[in-house]
Amino acid sequence: MSLTPQFLDELRARTTLSALVGKSVKLHKAGREHKGCCPFHNEKTPSFYVNDEKGFYHCFGCSAHGDAIRWMTDQRGLPFIDAVKELAQAAGLEMPAQDRRAAEKAERARGLHDAMGDAATWFTEQLGGLSGSEARGVLDKRGIRPDTARAFGLGFAPDSRGQLKAALKDYGAPALIECGLLISVENKEPYDRFRGRLMIPIRDQRGRVIAFGGRIIGDGEPKYLNSPDTPLFDKGRTLYNLDRAAPAVRKSGRVLVVEGYMDVIALAQVGIHEAVAPLGTALTEHQLEKLWRMVEVPVLCFDGDAAGQKAAIRAAHRALPLLQPGRSLSFVTLPQGQDPDDLVRARGAGAMEELLASAQPLVDRLWQSEMAAEPLDTPEQRAGLKQRLSELAGTIADQGVKFEYLSEFRRRADEHFRPAKKPFVPFQKRTGPWKPPPLPVTEDAKAFRAAGIDRVLAKAVLAGLIRHPAEIARHMEVLGSLRLVDGALGRLFEAVVDVALEDQRGQDPLDSGRLVTILARSGFETVASELLRADTMPYSFTQRSADHGRARADLDEAIAILIARPEVDTMLAEATQAMQSEFTADAFERQVALVREKQALEDRLANLVQSNEDARAMGSEGN
Incomplete structure (x- = not known):
């Protein structure tokens, strides 16, 4: 055609x-x-x-x-x-003419579809009859309501070798054998394939019955018996319930893949209609393609036992070569020993939705599986893990996705096997005067520290000390190191400290006004006044109207940061120089720790500014 x-x-x-x-x-x-x-x-x-x-x-x-x-x-x-x-x-259009062979094939398929449809009707009638009482009991025991059974067309095949054959005799034994309803054995009469089983019709996307799954009633093997492959039915290309699930998938935007018929039926009964199931085999490439035509990331909800999890991994490996941007899988791990049928019967749809909300991406499931595959105690075992992950990623045909998987696996492996870091205690906010770490510092390091003083922060601290001179005595030992700063700022620091030292002999506490007056006599009136007018500085201790307790605490923190930053910079420079001279694990760890300490100080200073901005905003709202 x-x-x-x-x-x-x-x-x-x-x-x-x-x-x-x-x-x-x-x-x-x-x-x-x-x-x-x-x-x-x-x-x-x-x-x-x-x-x-x-x-x-x-x-x-x-x-x-x-x-x-x-x-x-x-x-x-x-x-x-x-x-x-x-x-x-x-x-009212005539389809283009088919060749003779295609026309004969289409005509034969129509006859087989009719036979399968009539068989489904007959099985349904048997379920409702006297002989179906035991099968109805099975459904009742599993909590399947009559309306659900009707919606899925469930039926019953009596334990007989010839009842279905007799009921459909008009089609003839050859046609019934071709569509898998009868079994043909050499030198014997054909007989019914399904006997003593609960019957579950399997439909194509148009809703036509093309095969059956039969569940044994009572004891016996196999527990489930499916139709063989026929001109109508290819189990590797068919998904159970696809015809009913497709409209629900279009509305919900998701499709769930479960292991069995009863899982699909149980989920539909509690309102989750977008579930399908493979037919007793691992997911095939054809089935994956059908799923991806509906949604970008199907969710695999296989049983929580070992067999179910192995099936999930097989599906993951099968999907890898087919991955593309916007085409992947995710996984839901059910409680140990439970399938979706068990879960929703015991705890309802909410329990299933809760699991679906935390579905695991494909990359996580592959990583988890390979990490658990064997011990990882030796270099050889760890190299084996990396090789397996690389080989998995190498099966992906799409080059962009392959690169991303290789990069992600490499990143995870590097992070997981990175040597354990030695405990490092960061600088803590101090209530008393700050003291530098008891580490040897060279003369060169002292010069580096003096040059490393943050002059902007030092200016703010000096403004805070002039506004709150009672705090000078508390930080006397620490502030002495600021005399290393050269220029006018350093000379003003020296004058402030000298005034405070001299004033300790007096009777009255030193206040901001008297301090400015004393500084003016030494020629610092202009610079001191300018500092006190610097209300634009983003710190509470520089503001005229700030809460005293808040200003005192923030000034303590600012002084600690001011003194600590050059110390850390000094030690970081020495650690970097040592590592460049001779790389060792200890030197590397020390450098990393000091980089983190430096960042912690920057974060503390940023928090100090932010907290003051928040306080200003609250004050503006209050006004």
Whole structure:
């Protein structure tokens, strides 16, 4: 069959798109278009438009866009050729002629579909009859309601070798053998494949029965028996419940992959309708492609036992070569020994939603699996881990995704196996005078420390001391080191300290006004007055109206930072020089610790400014 562009254009022209869409979406006339709520995502305000003249639909909310054929494939879930056939039949168009072999194949498939549909109806009738009482008891015991059983078309196959064969005798034994309902054994009469089992119909995307899964009633093996591969059924290309799940997936934006039929049915019964299941095999590439056509990141919810987790890893490995940007997997780990059926029966849909909310990305599941694969105590074992991770990433065909996985695995390995750091105690906020660490400092280091004084912060501290002279005596020992600062700022520091020392002999406490007066006699009136006018400095201790207790605490912190920063810079310079001369683990750790200490000091200073800004804002609100 050849579908020419001319034929497809004629098909679109003969299809009134608003009438087609209006069968499942409530549309309202809006000028020359029709509008309604989008069927591809949940919305309350209509943003979905259908234009008959141009022959397309478009959603301004989720960007869904297409023509009549796209509507049939995306909204109805039909394969392309089936969508064309259905539209052609509705439009009164003859499909292009098939060759004889294709026509015969299509005719035979129609007969097989009819046989499978009639078999499903017969199994359903048996479930409701006298012989189905035990099967109904199984459903009741598992908490499956009658309305759920009807929705999924559940049935019962009596424990008989010929009842189904007799009921469908008009199709003939060869057709029933071809669609997997009968078993043919050499030199024996064909007999019913499914006997004494709860029957679960498996449908294609159009909702047609193409196979069955049969669960044993009572004891026996195998527990589940599936139809064999037939002209209608390829278990590696089929996902159970895909026809019912597809509309729910389009609304929720997620698809869940569980292990078994009963998991799917139990989830649907509690309102989670977007679940599908493979058919007794590991996920195949074809099944993954079907999932990715629906959503970018399907969620695998396999059982919490060892077998379920192995199945999840097999699926992860199977997916790796197919990964692309916007195409991955995530994983939910169920409680040990439980499957989704057990979970929702015991704790309801909320328990499942809670697990889904914390689904694990594919990269995390691969990392976790390889980390647990073998001990990692020796260099050889750690090298083996890195090699396995590299080989996994190497299977990814997309070069961009492969690079990202290689980089991520390398980063995680480096971080995990980085040598343990020695405990490092950062500088703490002090209530008393600060004392430098008891480490030997060279003469060169002293010069470096003097040059490393933060003059902006030193200016703010000096303004704070002039505004709060009672604090000078508390920091006398520390402030002496500031005499190393040269220029006018250093000379003013010396004068302030000298005045405070001299004033300790007096009877009255030294206040800011008297300190400025004394400094003026020594020629510091102008610079002292300018410092006291510096209300723009972002610290509480420089502000005229600041709370005294707050200003005192902040001044203590500022002085500690002022003195500590050059000390840390000095030690960091020495550590860097030592490591450059001879790299050792101890030297490297010391350098890293000092870098962190330097950053901690910067953070403390930033917090000091921020806390003062917050206090100013609160004061402005209060005014």
